[in-house]
Amino acid sequence: MGAVRVNGVVKAAYDDIADWYEQEFLPSDDTDRLGIRRALRGLLGPGRGPCLEIGCGTGAYAGLVGELGRTPVGVDLSAGMLRYARERLPVAQADAGRLPFRDGSLPAVVSVMVHTDMPAYPAVLGEVARVLASGGVFVHVGVHPCFVGGFADWSDQAGIVIRPGYLDRHWTKASWTDRGLRDKVGASHWPLHELLGGFVGAGLGLEEFGEGGAPVPLTLAVKARKR
Template identity: 45%
Template sequence: MTARYNGLADWYDARFVVGAPRHLPSLPELLGPGSGPCLDLGCGTGRNFDTIRDSGRSVVGVDRSADQLRLARTRSDGPLIEADAAVLPFADGSFDTVIAMWISTDLDDFTGALGEAVRVLRTGGRLVCYGVHPSFNGPHVEWNEDGSRLVHPTYRTAGWHEPKPWWGDDGIRRQVGMRHLPLPELLNAFLQPELTVEHIEEPGDMPVPHALALKARRN
C-alpha cells in the first residue's frame, strides 16, 4: 500500500480534523461501551482517538503514512505503528475491537485489509467499518449545490479513477486520488466465515447519505 498522505498531513489535519466535531455521527453508538485495545486501522492524524477512549477502550493506531502518524502522536500516548493494512504486524486475536474509518477509497486491496482486521480480532471481538457510501459518494459522483448527486456511468468501474472535472481543485480526491469500491465488492468483503454482520447504517442526517457503516462480530 502506498503512503499517499505523506507530505499532506498538515493540510489534511487542518481541513478535516482541527475544529471538526468531536465524534463522527453514530460512531459512539456503533462502538458501544467496551474495554481492551482497539486497533484504529488507517488512523490518519488521530481523528477518532477521543471516541475510542470515551468508549472505555485504549488506542492502538496503524497507518501507512509516517507524516500522518507524526500528528497522530500529539493526540495519543498509545502505540502508533507505520504498517500496511493488508499485512498487519500483530498476532491472531490481538484486539478486542478494530475500527476501519474512511479507508475503502485509499486502499489497493480493501478485501485483503478487512481479512487482516478479522484475523487480529479475538473471538467475540467487534469490527466497525465506516466510510464512503459507494452508491452516493466517490470518484464517480458529482455533488450539486442543492444537495443532490449526479452519478456518472463510471460507477461500475472498480479501482483507481483518473481525475475528473467535477472533482474540484482543493479536495481529497484531487490531492491523493480515489479508488472506487462498488457496493457489491464492499459487502462481499464482509462475507467471511469468521464474521457475522450485526448492523448496517447510513450515518448522519443528510437527505442523500454520503457514508455507509457496518458493525460485525468475530465468530
C-alpha cells in the same frame, strides 16, 4: 493508506498533505455533519481493552475511542500523518494488509474513512478478521459506495448527478471539487455488493448498519463481528 516508490524509497500518499489534513479534518461533535462520530460511537459502543484503528491518519478519532472506555492504538503507512497521531495514541507505521498483531489478539478494530485509500481493502478485511479475538467487533465507517465516487457529481447538492461508472471497480483522482481528498491522493471504489461481500468472505458476520449525511447519504457504517 496508499503509497508509491520514489527512487527506491516508499512514500505514503498522505505524507505531502499531512499538515493540510491536520488543519482541515480535525473533527468534533459540533462539526459531525456526516455522522461519522455518531456512527462510531453508536456501533462500537463502550468496552475495554485495545481498539486498533487501521489507517489512523492523524489520530483524530482516538479521543472518541477513549471516551468509550477503550484503549486506542493505530497503524498507518504515512510518517507525516503519524507525526500528529503519536501525540494522541500509541502508533506503528505499518501496512494494513500486514498488521503487526498476533492472531486473535484484539477485542476491537475500527476503520474510519479510509477504505478508498486501500486498493486491497478485501485483503485488509482478512487481516482484521485474523487479529480479532473470537466475538471481537469491527466497525467500518466509509464514504457511501452508492453515492460517492468518481461517478458522482456533487457540484449542485440540490441535484446530485450519478453517471455511469458505479459498477466499475476503479481507482481515480477525478473529483467535482478541489477541496477534498480524492483529487490529491486518489480513491478506490467498490460497489456495495463487493464491499459487503468482502466482510462475509473474511469471516465477519454483519450485524448493524448506518448512513450519514444529507440530503443524500455520504457515509455508510457497518458493524461486524468475528464469527
